[in-house]
Amino acid sequence: MASDDEKKIRLRSKDGEVFEVPEKAIGAFSATITGMIDGGGGGVELPNVSAATLSRVIEYVERHFDADESDPSSSFNPSDDDPLARFDEEFVGVDNDALFDLLEAASFLNIAKLMDLTCKAVAECNNTGVNYL
DSSP, rough: OTTTTSEEEEEEOOOOOOOEHHHHHHHHOHHHHHHOOOOSSSSEOOOOOOOOHHHHHHHHHHHHHHHSOTTTTTTTOOOOTOHHHHHHHHOOOOOOHHHHHHHHHHHHTTTTHHHHHHHHHHHHHHHOOOOOO
């Protein structure tokens, strides 16, 4: 996905772990990150996102950025046989705590597609009678 000369940004989780990610990818998906980037390649503190959750969010962003680099703001409605649809299904197939951490991170980072995906996963689980509260 990223070439060696692509501009990177450092994201620091609430537990102090630092992740270097391509600025173009994360900026295309997260309005929050875009607003926090200082232009000098410095780091962005994310006091509401744990390292484990941030790692998963970065995986989601990179996977989706590769898939729809031409228009990352377009809505994504894949068919069941689409590899990205399978990735998304597996991505939210986590325990309740991890799912809500992803939902909170998507909200804080203002990543609309991830917010839609996690909300849909919560709604589908609630339809099966699982109580999240």
